[in-house]
Amino acid sequence: MQQSFMPEIAVCDCESIHEDVIAAVRGQMPEEDLMIDMAEAFRIFGDSTRVRILFALKAHEMCVCDISVLLGMTKSAVSHQLRILKQVNLVKHRKVGRVVYYSLADEHVETIFSACMEHVMEE
Amino acid sequence: MQQSFMPEIAVCDCESIHEDVIAAVRGQMPEEDLMIDMAEAFRIFGDSTRVRILFALKAHEMCVCDISVLLGMTKSAVSHQLRILKQVNLVKHRKVGRVVYYSLADEHVETIFSACMEHVMEE
DNA sequence: ATAATAGTTGAACAGTTGTTCAACTATTAA
DNA sequence: TTAATAGTTGAACAACTGTTCAACTATTAT
Numbered sequence: 001m002q003q004s005f006m007p008e009i010a011v012c013d014c015e016s017i018h019e020d021v022i023a024a025v026r027g028q029m030p031e032e033d034l035m036i037d038m039a040e041a042f043r044i045f046g047d048s049t050r051v052r053i054l055f056a057l058k059a060h061e062m063c064v065c066d067i068s069v070l071l072g073m074t075k076s077a078v079s080h081q082l083r084i085l086k087q088v089n090l091v092k093h094r095k096v097g098r099v100v101y102y103s104l105a106d107e108h109v110e111t112i113f114s115a116c117m118e119h120v121m122e123e
Numbered sequence: 124m125q126q127s128f129m130p131e132i133a134v135c136d137c138e139s140i141h142e143d144v145i146a147a148v149r150g151q152m153p154e155e156d157l158m159i160d161m162a163e164a165f166r167i168f169g170d171s172t173r174v175r176i177l178f179a180l181k182a183h184e185m186c187v188c189d190i191s192v193l194l195g196m197t198k199s200a201v202s203h204q205l206r207i208l209k210q211v212n213l214v215k216h217r218k219v220g221r222v223v224y225y226s227l228a229d230e231h232v233e234t235i236f237s238a239c240m241e242h243v244m245e246e
Numbered sequence: 247a248t249a250a251t252a253g254t255t256g257a258a259c260a261g262t263t264g265t266t267c268a269a270c271t272a273t274t275a276a
Numbered sequence: 277t278t279a280a281t282a283g284t285t286g287a288a289c290a291a292c293t294g295t296t297c298a299a300c301t302a303t304t305a306t
Contacts, residue, residue, distance in 0.1 A: 013281085013282095014188035014191075014192075014198075014281080014282070014283095017188055017189060017192055018185070018186065018189050021183050021185060021189055022185075022189050022192055022193050024182070024183060025179050025182040025183050025185065025189075025193060026193060028182040028183075029175070029178055029179065029182070029193075030178060034240070035171055035174045035175050035178060036171045038168070038171075038174055038236070038239065038240060039168065039169055039170055039171040039173075039174045040169075041239065042165050042166075042168035042169040042174075042239065043165075043166070043169030043170075044169075045161070045162065045165035045169075046162055046163075046165040046166030046167075046168075046169040047162055047166075047293085047294075048158055048159045048161075048162040049294075049295095050162075051158045051161055051162045051165075052152070052158050055152055055153060055158060056148050056152065059147070059148040059151040059152070060144050060147060060148050060151075061144075062141070062144060062145075062148065063141065063252080063253090064252070064253060064254090065137035065140055065252065065253085066140060066141050066144055066145050066148075068137075069137075069140055069145055070145050070148060070149060070152075073295085074295080074296070074297095075137075075252075075253065075254090076253085076254080076255085076295080076296070076297080077294075077295050077296075078253095079253060079254055079255085080254090080255085080294075080295080081294080082254095083254080083255090095253095095302095095303095097252085097302095097303060097304070098251065098252045098253070098302065098303045098304065099252060099253085099303095100252075100253060100254095111238075112238065112239060113161070115234075115235065115238040115239070116161065116164065116165065116235060116238070116239075117157075117161060136251085136252095137251080137252070137253095170263085170264075172264075172265095186282080186283090187282070187283060187284090188282070188283085196265085197265080197266075197267095198282075198283065198284090199265080199266070199267080199283085199284080199285085200264075200265055200266075201283095202283060202284055202285085203264075203265075203284090203285085204264080205284095206284080206285090218272095218273095218283095220272095220273060220274065220282085221272065221273045221274065221281065221282045221283070222273095222282060222283085223282075223283060223284095
């Protein structure tokens with residue numbers, strides 16, 4: 001899904017390459033890992049089910065059952081998505097008896113959402 | 124890929140539903156369309172090839188061939204991704220002879236990138 | 247102990263996504 | 277006109293993703 005940064009051969013048969021531009025840009029590119037991490041972070045938000053769950057939890061702590069009713073989805077589907085959100089530390093949970101309550105892990109979500117919501121609005 | 128918001132039946136067999144919480148949260152949820160648009164916007168950034176292209180163009184206007192050399196990818200692969208970025212108005216292009224120069228369409232990208240880069244760093 | 251319930255999990259499935267390949271258009275040069 | 281080149285495009289393919297289903301664990305109640 002990515003490539004290292006040396007090829008420069010066989011990948012392009014062009015003759016009108018702007019080598020100076022390429023060299024300059026290469027010097028300004030961030031670490032490859034950073035760009036991969038960024039893409040992965042964005043991908044988490046790139047699903048409307050997860051976005052809906054995060055908006056719901058932004059409003060109030062909820063159990064899996066509540067969320068599944070709110071979103072009109074099975075508990076299983078919701079649980080799978082909660083697991084993904086938990087893996088990247090966007091949500092946390094506490095267990096009371098057999099009920100598991102989920103909530104936002106921190107304010108990161110709100111920050112990112114409001115920053116990007118403006119962008120979406122403008123398009 | 125989404126659901127409308129009335130089911131409330133058959134989707135959850137729970138008996139320990141917090142109906143008051145669900146009602147309150149439902150009142151605070153944004154428009155369904157907004158959440159879908161947000162997810163779609165995030166999905167664009169959710170691929171490392173596109174992120175790398177955007178970082179490259181942030182540094183300098185480039186032709187397809189330059190980008191393909193820089194990233195070590197075929198012109199075709201790059202062109203396909205540029206088309207996606209063009210569709211959502213993140214990049215623009217100008218044609219000089221048979222060379223097509225791409226550049227960022229506005230400062231949106233930089234705003235979003237810097238806002239979200241912090242988030243990625245912190246994790 | 248037994249039954250019921252909240253939630254989780256893995257396999258399976260369909261739908262989507264990114265890259266490759268080959269064929270194509272458009273522009274330039276001979 | 278013809279050949280060469282920058283870039284685009286659609287089909288095909290493999291890899292990935294989200295939901296469903298059935299089976300499972302853990303907790304509570306009888």
